[in-house]
Amino acid sequence: MMAPSASRTAAHTASRDRAAWLLLAPFLALVVVFTLWPLAGAVLLAGQQTFGPGTSRFVGLANFRGVLADPLFWQALQNTIVFTLGSVLIQLPIALALAMLLNQPGLKGRSFFRLVLFSPVMVGVVYVGMIFFVLLQKRTGLINQLLAMLLPSWDINFAWLEHWIMLAMILASLWQYTGFNMVYFLAALQSVPSELQEAARIDGASWWKRFRHVTLPAIIPVGSFVVLLSIIGSFQIFELPFILLQGNAGVDNKGLTIVGYLYQTGFQSGDLGYASALGWVIALVLGVCALAQRVLSARAEAARSTSAPRKAPAPALAPALARQPSGGNP
Amino acid sequence: MANVRLTNLCKRFANGAPVLDGVNIEVPDGAFCVLLGPSGCGKSTLLRIVAGLDDATSGDVFIGAQRANEQSPKDRNIAMVFQSYALYPHLSVLDNIAFPLEARGVSRKERRARAAKVAESVQLGALLERKPAQLSGGQRQRVALARAIIREPAVFLFDEPLSNLDAAMRHAMRVELRALHQRLGVTSLYVTHDQEEALALADRIVVLSGGRVQQIGTPHEVYHAPANRFVASFVGTPAMNFVRCTVRAHASGASLAFEGGVLQVPESWAASLAPHDAATCWLGVRPTAHRLASELHDVSLSATLAMRVASTEMQGDYTDLHGTGPGGMPWTARIRSAHPVAAGGLVSLAIDFRACHVFADGAGDAQSAPRLCGGASTPALAQSPSFAPQSFAPPTFAPATSAPASTMEPSR
Numbered sequence: 124m125m126a127p128s129a130s131r132t133a134a135h136t137a138s139r140d141r142a143a144w145l146l147l148a149p150f151l152a153l154v155v156v157f158t159l160w161p162l163a164g165a166v167l168l169a170g171q172q173t174f175g176p177g178t179s180r181f182v183g184l185a186n187f188r189g190v191l192a193d194p195l196f197w198q199a200l201q202n203t204i205v206f207t208l209g210s211v212l213i214q215l216p217i218a219l220a221l222a223m224l225l226n227q228p229g230l231k232g233r234s235f236f237r238l239v240l241f242s243p244v245m246v247g248v249v250y251v252g253m254i255f256f257v258l259l260q261k262r263t264g265l266i267n268q269l270l271a272m273l274l275p276s277w278d279i280n281f282a283w284l285e286h287w288i289m290l291a292m293i294l295a296s297l298w299q300y301t302g303f304n305m306v307y308f309l310a311a312l313q314s315v316p317s318e319l320q321e322a323a324r325i326d327g328a329s330w331w332k333r334f335r336h337v338t339l340p341a342i343i344p345v346g347s348f349v350v351l352l353s354i355i356g357s358f359q360i361f362e363l364p365f366i367l368l369q370g371n372a373g374v375d376n377k378g379l380t381i382v383g384y385l386y387q388t389g390f391q392s393g394d395l396g397y398a399s400a401l402g403w404v405i406a407l408v409l410g411v412c413a414l415a416q417r418v419l420s421a422r423a424e425a426a427r428s429t430s431a432p433r434k435a436p437a438p439a440l441a442p443a444l445a446r447q448p449s450g451g452n453p
Numbered sequence: 454m455a456n457v458r459l460t461n462l463c464k465r466f467a468n469g470a471p472v473l474d475g476v477n478i479e480v481p482d483g484a485f486c487v488l489l490g491p492s493g494c495g496k497s498t499l500l501r502i503v504a505g506l507d508d509a510t511s512g513d514v515f516i517g518a519q520r521a522n523e524q525s526p527k528d529r530n531i532a533m534v535f536q537s538y539a540l541y542p543h544l545s546v547l548d549n550i551a552f553p554l555e556a557r558g559v560s561r562k563e564r565r566a567r568a569a570k571v572a573e574s575v576q577l578g579a580l581l582e583r584k585p586a587q588l589s590g591g592q593r594q595r596v597a598l599a600r601a602i603i604r605e606p607a608v609f610l611f612d613e614p615l616s617n618l619d620a621a622m623r624h625a626m627r628v629e630l631r632a633l634h635q636r637l638g639v640t641s642l643y644v645t646h647d648q649e650e651a652l653a654l655a656d657r658i659v660v661l662s663g664g665r666v667q668q669i670g671t672p673h674e675v676y677h678a679p680a681n682r683f684v685a686s687f688v689g690t691p692a693m694n695f696v697r698c699t700v701r702a703h704a705s706g707a708s709l710a711f712e713g714g715v716l717q718v719p720e721s722w723a724a725s726l727a728p729h730d731a732a733t734c735w736l737g738v739r740p741t742a743h744r745l746a747s748e749l750h751d752v753s754l755s756a757t758l759a760m761r762v763a764s765t766e767m768q769g770d771y772t773d774l775h776g777t778g779p780g781g782m783p784w785t786a787r788i789r790s791a792h793p794v795a796a797g798g799l800v801s802l803a804i805d806f807r808a809c810h811v812f813a814d815g816a817g818d819a820q821s822a823p824r825l826c827g828g829a830s831t832p833a834l835a836q837s838p839s840f841a842p843q844s845f846a847p848p849t850f851a852p853a854t855s856a857p858a859s860t861m862e863p864s865r
Contacts, residue, residue: 322504322539326553327527328599336552340543 146287168399179396186400198376198403199384202289206380207357208294210300218301218349222308223338237309240302248299252366255295258365259283285369292363300356304349311345312338330351343423351416355409361386381405454484454640455530457503462512464498464664466829468595474664476512480657486635487643487651491687496644497612499661503642504533504610508604516608527556532601533610536617538593540585540600546572547581571603575629581670591622597789598633611643615650627653639753648688667821678828682812683820685737691773691787692751693737696780697814702730709736709811711780716756719806725826726811731812734825740773742808743786745794746801757801757804760784764796774800 169186173179190196221240225233243251258265261280283291286425315338323333339346361382364373372379372387380386381401389398457480464473475493480486488496501507503514511820513523521529532553540549547568548555554564575595585593594614601609613622614630615623631654634641645651651658652672660667660675660683668680679685685693698709699717707726709716717734718726726734746757761777773786774794778784786802807828815822818847 313523316537318535318537319505319541321526322533322535323541323556324506325504325526325531325533326604327556328552329556330555336541336544340541396746433585 126370130237158202158453165399165402168396169403171396173395174393181341182396185294186397187404189397190400190404195376195384196381196404197378199381202377202379203358203381205289205359206292206296206360209289210296210357211353213293214297214301215304215346215349215353217297218304219308219342219346221301221305222312225305225309226312237302237306240305242302243299244303246299248362249366251295251299252363253289255298256284256367259291285374285377288364288367289371290365292360295367296357296360296365300353304353307345307349308342310344315341340423347416347423349422351413354412358382358405358409454482454638456480456484456515457486457608457640457642458513458515459499459503460512460513460515462499462502463510464495464502464507465510471664473502473509476661476664476666478659478666478669480640482640483638485631485641485643485654485656487645487655487658488661489645489648489651489655489658489688490667491646494661495664500533500610500642500644503528503608504531530602530607531610532606532608533612534594534597534601534614536613538585538597538617540593540596542585545582545584546577546588546596549596550577551586551601553600553604556758567603568599572598572717574604575599575633583851589622590618591626594618594626595629597631602633602637606639609639609641609643610642614643615645615646616647623650626779630654647688652688660687662687662820665821679737679810679824681821681823682735682737685810685824686820687810690740691785692784693739693810694778694782694784694786695735695737696778698734698736698780698811700726700729700732700734700811702727709734711736713781714779716758716760716779718811721738722806722811722826729825730811735812735814737810737812737827738778738804739808740785740787742805743788743802744776744805745788745792746803748789748792749803756806757803760786761799762794762796765791765794794831 124425170181170183171179172182172186219418224230225236225240230236246254257263259267261282262265264283266279266283267279267281271279272283319337319341320333328336359382360380364380364383368378372383382405385398385401385405388401389395399415457478459478460478462473462476463471465471476495476499478486486532488499489553490496493521498507502509503516503521505521505524509522509838516529516531541552547565550572551564551568554567555561559567569581572581575598577592577595577599580588580592585596588596594617597614611630615626618626627650634654640654643651643654652675656670657669658667659673659678662683663724667774668675668684670678670680675684675688679688682695686695696711698711701708702723703709706720707723709718709726758779760774760778761776762774764774766775766791768787770790772794774786775787776784778786786800788794788802810827811825813822813825
């Protein structure tokens, strides 16, 4: 009795598995060719010193030792961290504040403001770089022109892009991405239960207490995700300084970012091995950030209530009462 | 503590649609007042206006002697319990309860001591360090209650606080709420669409429909003397049966004629019905007003009606019969389960006029037309002839002796 049934089950399982693998095959092929293969290549490359394509020798961990001892790497990392902090600490509070303004009940023209604030995202980074390049030019730049008009003593040749490249980068990305982050915050704010806000108002909580005890706990999961997105995005900053500085790293390498440095070593100096090692270091830093975000948001989620009330055993009094008929008696 | 007075309260949406239309309510100090009505009748809006969470378009809200229209919610000396409990998810039970005190700047030591004491009074003493997510629905509702109690407000506002609980828990919390009100004696305004809850909890019930007050009365008054057809149909489970009739006043009393039959009504109704001779009206019969005619010892003392039973629902002590009654109207009768009744047949049902009412058939908002007579003041099993609708075959067990020929005649 058992044997035929068991073998039928096994055959059924095998054919089901085959179908599953067949359906997965196109996706797996793409992942292998475009993700795993380059990744494996990057592991191999990171252990080699290359002199342009075709010439290379195995150097073990020397590239990684070189990266850690490289002052330019540390400067690029520092610049990138400053830019990232600027993005996260300036951009996100502004995005949250704008979202809270847009979330005011009874606000007229909400979708208009949302569109206006969101629209810079639709412009490519290269265009944003060009806009800010035009704004911050020495003689013809609009900022210098304006300042010269307002302040007669202003030097129209003031080189914003040499002295204040980091500020220019932070402002450009502020202009471009604040609306994008605002939309995330707005969605999170709209999910804050209005009854909770009202309960806090009746309880006499101040604006700050309402923000701290009602709004903030509710938006932490989205907030931490937005922070992670901002950190990853900021760490990968490349096009903006490339456009603003016309492919250079700026005075005293002030505009050198870590991906910019990777590009320099890999594609300008031709040492793809060193660039791969740099890439792995960036991946490691971002991996740690992602892990931190997961832990933080898991903790926030655990502290937060799920809105659906859980069924729990009723107290001893309840069953006796529940047995009473709910309607009248004839 | 304080009374709550609402005068001429109106609320319109931006598009002009009225939500509340000239509502006048006075809740005496210490009363438990339930606002009862179907979804969309404006009861929650009314409560939110009292809380200060919504503004009235016109009219006044008085809490105590003070006009509260311009006061912010926190200055109205009220506490509100929400349907979703509205607990602060990241705060412990103790901190949730103590929150209103924190917002008022009470010292940490004092607010924790007071919160622990209040928690004890609602049987939460063992759960102080838990987060809301770790509590059952009933426990969460108790936390919400404790948070309201700790403020020692002049008025409690409850917005359907038991709707999210299962039936057993709802019963238990109902008893607790009633006990709490008796202990604290704080004026309470309680919104619900559940008429059972309203009847069980209230000192007085305000029945709302379409933004208007339909009736204000004690649970007894609302159930036994419904002001109009809306209240009669909304309060009571199963809902009251209705059949449209024409009043016929005559020297010996009054009768109600409907499509296919005539019903002689008790003498005590005659005076109330006389001015409405020839007018159309609605006869309302509570499902609980029926008894199987075959169970009565002397059927001649009772009015009976015939009902065609489409289906039966055994409920334990009683059975609900569903089908068509006089005038071909959908009809429900709740009878004792002692004798089983088969679906598909005709039954003769004796009716108790104490659970019957006659309502005027007003033009326009017909549901609000007033009650003319009926209810508990009516003598039981009034001496009136039975009737049988013409469209039905005579019930097999219908009394053959008592019905005078005149009332057996079709009304046409």
